Amino acid sequence: MTAEEIRALQRRCAVLVPDAQTRQTMTAAATRHAEGFIETLADAPAYRASSADDIAVLDEPFSEAPTEFESLLGIIRTAVDLPGVNTTAGGHLGYVPGGGLHASSLGDLLAATSNRYAGVAFASPGGARMEERLVDWLASVVGFPDTAAGDLASGGSIANLIGIVTARDAHGLAGGALPEHPIYVSSQTHHCVDKALRIAGLATCPRRVVATDARHRMDAGALRAAVEADRRAGLRPWLVIGSSGTTDAGAIDPLADIADIAETFGLWLHVDAAYGGFFMLVESAAARMSGIERADSLVMDPHKGMFLPYGTGALLVRQADALLSSQHYDANYMREAKQGSRQVSPSDLSPELSRHFRGLRMWLPLKLAGVAAFRAALEEKLLLAQYFHQHIGEAEGFERGPSPDLSIATYRYVPKRGDADQFNLKLVEAMLADGRVFVTSTKLDGKVTLRACALCVRTHLEHIELAIDLLRFHAKRLVNGAA
Ligand SMILES: *Cc1c(COP(=O)(O)O)cnc(C)c1O
Numbered sequence: 314m315t316a317e318e319i320r321a322l323q324r325r326c327a328v329l330v331p332d333a334q335t336r337q338t339m340t341a342a343a344t345r346h347a348e349g350f351i352e353t354l355a356d357a358p359a360y361r362a363s364s365a366d367d368i369a370v371l372d373e374p375f376s377e378a379p380t381e382f383e384s385l386l387g388i389i390r391t392a393v394d395l396p397g398v399n400t401t402a403g404g405h406l407g408y409v410p411g412g413g414l415h416a417s418s419l420g421d422l423l424a425a426t427s428n429r430y431a432g433v434a435f436a437s438p439g440g441a442r443m444e445e446r447l448v449d450w451l452a453s454v455v456g457f458p459d460t461a462a463g464d465l466a467s468g469g470s471i472a473n474l475i476g477i478v479t480a481r482d483a484h485g486l487a488g489g490a491l492p493e494h495p496i497y498v499s500s501q502t503h504h505c506v507d508k509a510l511r512i513a514g515l516a517t518c519p520r521r522v523v524a525t526d527a528r529h530r531m532d533a534g535a536l537r538a539a540v541e542a543d544r545r546a547g548l549r550p551w552l553v554i555g556s557s558g559t560t561d562a563g564a565i566d567p568l569a570d571i572a573d574i575a576e577t578f579g580l581w582l583h584v585d586a587a588y589g590g591f592f593m594l595v596e597s598a599a600a601r602m603s604g605i606e607r608a609d610s611l612v613m614d615p616h617k618g619m620f621l622p623y624g625t626g627a628l629l630v631r632q633a634d635a636l637l638s639s640q641h642y643d644a645n646y647m648r649e650a651k652q653g654s655r656q657v658s659p660s661d662l663s664p665e666l667s668r669h670f671r672g673l674r675m676w677l678p679l680k681l682a683g684v685a686a687f688r689a690a691l692e693e694k695l696l697l698a699q700y701f702h703q704h705i706g707e708a709e710g711f712e713r714g715p716s717p718d719l720s721i722a723t724y725r726y727v728p729k730r731g732d733a734d735q736f737n738l739k740l741v742e743a744m745l746a747d748g749r750v751f752v753t754s755t756k757l758d759g760k761v762t763l764r765a766c767a768l769c770v771r772t773h774l775e776h777i778e779l780a781i782d783l784l785r786f787h788a789k790r791l792v793n794g795a796a
Contacts, residue, residue: 328379339382346386347418350394351401354771358748359404363396398751400623403771406780407753409560409588409721412620412770416681420674421622431670432660435650444659444672447679451613451627454593455586456606462633464640464663465625465671469587469614470505472628475640475663476610477509477552479630480581482639483609484551487514495519495543496552499531499566501559503585519548528715529562529757531555533570540578552581557602558589561755561764562714563698563721565589569604576607584608587626588768589719591618594688598695601718609635615675619687620770625671636662690770694720697767701777705765708785710792714762721766723757726788734761736791743787750780 331339370392399405401413424431431440448463466472481487486494496518498506510516521543524535540550553575555566568584575582584605590613592598593605605611608631615625630636641661643651650658660666679687695717702722706713714723728736738761741754754763765780 342382342386346390350390351415354399354402357399357402359399359402359406359751360745360748361396361399362745362748367396368392401769401771402751403769403773403776404750404779405769406765406767406772406776407751409617409766410769410772411616411623412768413622414620414678414770416678417621417674420677423677424670424673427670429670430667431672432658432663432666432668433647433650434656434658437670438656440670440672441656441658443676445656447672447675448627448629450679451590452629455590455608455611455613455629456593457611457629457631460632461629462636462657462662463627463629464636464659465615465627465675466663466665467624467668467671468616468626469503469585469612470508470626472612472614472626473503473505473583473585473587474509474512475628475636476583476612476630477506477515478513479610479636479639480552480583481513481515483581483635486518486551490517491515492517492519493548494552495521495548495550496554497521497523497536497539497550497580498554499523499525499556501525501529501531501556501561501564502554503556503560503587506554506585518552519543525564528718529559529564530718531566531571533567533574536571537574540574540580544578550578550580552583555582555584555608556589557584557586557605558592558719558721560588561721561757561762562723563589563717563719563766565601565718567604568602568607572604572607575609581609582607584611587612587614588617590614591687592691592695592719594684595692595695598691598719617768618691619675619678620690620768621674621678624669625675633657633662640664642666694767694772697772697774697777698722698765700774701765701767701781704778704781705784708781710788711784714757720768721764723755723762723764725760725762726784728792737761737763739791740784740788743791744783747783747787750776750783752780752784 370388400411429440430436431444434441444465452461500522521539523539524532526532543550553571555568555571557565572582593602611629613627615621615627616623640663698717698720702713702717705711705724710726711724712727725737726740727733737754744752752763752765754761
């Protein structure tokens with residue numbers, strides 16, 4: 314080994330750390346690309362079917378040689394930016410839309426550039442403090458006490474998993490079969506909770522699917538009866554999962570009643586507010602979520618209700634000690650990190666150690682716009698769902714679901730002849746082929762039901778009016794075509 318050999322390697326990998334001139338050219342090209350994308354959003358379809366050709370370019374093997382940035386941007390445009398669901402388009406009313414705040418993309422750029430090690434307070438005092446304060450703010454939004462702690466995770470599924478593991482550890486349940494420890498959910502509980510229970514080793518806990526009412530909310534009376542029956546049978550009920558904003562219908566479970574039952578019988582109350590949590594910023598919705606502040610753990614998704622790009626969910630735990638004792642770590646090689654700072658690190662409150670500094674993508678838009686702008690945007694989405702609900706109900710042939718608790722309206726077309734389920738599936742297909750507005754279907758009370766969820770930051774009244782027009786137009790065409 315000679316010094317010359319080492320220097321030759323340094324020259325060969327120089328492309329990994331470009332000079333100032335190259336960086337500026339590349340950043341300018343990336344910015345042009347991003348601007349080009351954003352500029353087309355006003356008229357962009359919310360869904361674009363893709364052909365195999367669009368994405369085949371991604372199957373090209375990785376080569377030893379470098380590729381020009383401009384040609385890679387071209388691939389990103391045709392293979393990634395265009396096909397499928399455009400989650401940043403105002404016409405995106407499917408599933409639970411997010412947003413794609415511009416300020417968050419700048420936050421990601423800056424976070425990736427400085428690459429602060431925000432999971433450890435010793436390594437990034439500022440990054441860790443920023444995330445801690447964001448968690449404190451979230452806790453204040455839902456009315457949690459000062460004793461709370463939490464974690465910014467990658468999304469709601471992981472945040473739910475950490476919450477359920479924390480509950481498990483707080484109840485000292487680990488290993489082996491747990492047939493005496495029932496868990497209470499509803500048919501509307503998000504499927505990631507089922508996954509989390511399996512991953513957490515809790516699949517052997519009996520699962521009681523508590524009945525829901527006509528508005529798809531958990532029936533608190535049925536919950537109480539189920540818990541009492543289990544206790545009479547000698548079992549030890551320990552966990553109830555409430556939803557604050559179900560994914561299908563946006564229904565809010567009766568959280569105060571559920572909290573009473575949890576308190577009476579010593580159950581851990583986990584509230585999945587991944588979708589609905591941020592509506593606590595709007596007074597009218599907050600009133601419907603009363604009781605949420607009594608949860609033991611709670612999930613809310615900034616990449617839904619704060620319009621962040623995907624990659625940020627949050628877990629809050631009412632008693633910090635429970636989260637800390639479930640998630641803390643000890644390692645010889647982290648000695649400096651452990652001694653250098655008295656501040657609790659995010660890595661002590663989460664399974665993650667090295668991770669994206671995801672606080673910045675949330676902090677920047679929150680500071681830049683101020684809370685009032687988020688409050689207004691969320692109130693707008695609530696009113697858009699009510700507007701949609703009212704007008705789709707007046708459209709000929711359409712039947713609407715219950716008035717929305719949050720920003721999801723449910724509805725279906727009821728044809729005079731033929732199978733209604735098949736008709737509604739065809740209607741969704743027609744909407745997909747059109748693409749300007751993206752709506753999805755689900756099954757509620759055994760019937761194929763369509764949904765429209767207003768939560769994309771760019772969804773405004775014109776998109777809701779377009780959605781209603783298109784639904785009426787395509788339903789009429791299907792009726793005529795079938796006649
Ligand atoms: C979206 C959602 C989840 C899952 O969260 P991800 O961020 O997609 O992982 C869980 N529960 C509810 C109610 C949701 O709406």
